[in-house]
Amino acid sequence: MTGLRHPGIDISSCISQCYDGAYVLRGHLSGVRKRVNDLNLAAIYMYFHANQLNLVFVDTCKKVDHAASFFSLLDCVYIFLLSSVAHSLIMAKQKELHFRREIQLKKLSDTRMSCRYTSIKGVLTTLQAHLFSLEELTEDITKSIEARRLLLQVCSFQFLLSLILFEHIFFISNNLPTLLQSEKISYAAAASCIKGTMLTIANLRSDHEWSQIWAQAVPMAEKCSITVTPLRQMQQ
Numbered sequence: 001m002t003g004l005r006h007p008g009i010d011i012s013s014c015i016s017q018c019y020d021g022a023y024v025l026r027g028h029l030s031g032v033r034k035r036v037n038d039l040n041l042a043a044i045y046m047y048f049h050a051n052q053l054n055l056v057f058v059d060t061c062k063k064v065d066h067a068a069s070f071f072s073l074l075d076c077v078y079i080f081l082l083s084s085v086a087h088s089l090i091m092a093k094q095k096e097l098h099f100r101r102e103i104q105l106k107k108l109s110d111t112r113m114s115c116r117y118t119s120i121k122g123v124l125t126t127l128q129a130h131l132f133s134l135e136e137l138t139e140d141i142t143k144s145i146e147a148r149r150l151l152l153q154v155c156s157f158q159f160l161l162s163l164i165l166f167e168h169i170f171f172i173s174n175n176l177p178t179l180l181q182s183e184k185i186s187y188a189a190a191a192s193c194i195k196g197t198m199l200t201i202a203n204l205r206s207d208h209e210w211s212q213i214w215a216q217a218v219p220m221a222e223k224c225s226i227t228v229t230p231l232r233q234m235q236q
Contacts, residue, residue: 093129117170
């Protein structure tokens, strides 16, 4: 509240308040919401619905077994390569592969939708550097066991397909929260954006879109020396 008073903001002129759902902000007993209402009952609390969309994605990813396993593996790779030795190695591999710029690893977060897209995109772009780094770390006495385990899972066509598929999904959904937070967006425009996003994601189920994903995965697998596994064999 002191922070609001400092720039001369008049609480009595506040017509509404909106937070991201954290209890310290929205709490009806001692949260910021309650403290503002103590000074101005007219400041109606509104839930931050753009964050609600993120919570839907987070919960869905935890409920679907394949998605949960994929993001768990992605998080394990991030944690393993976070050490100074592993991090320096993957940066060096990026230079050897002549990347235009260094791509830093991004940690997954349940509170920010954009971090999932950034993390997936980063691994997909630097997959070859990841594989070379994990392969080299299998020779490290202190890291060999975990490096071999991760390499076995990451160097698979199923993981590559998952990377490409989830990159497509989160690329489509990534801009929606930003659009919903726009000060100028109308209810009609917001509804149209939501409907369009849902329709685009639903269209990913089509044979055409799957063929596009498969066509992207095969040459990338060959480039990374990953064995292309037939779909029926993967399903079995």
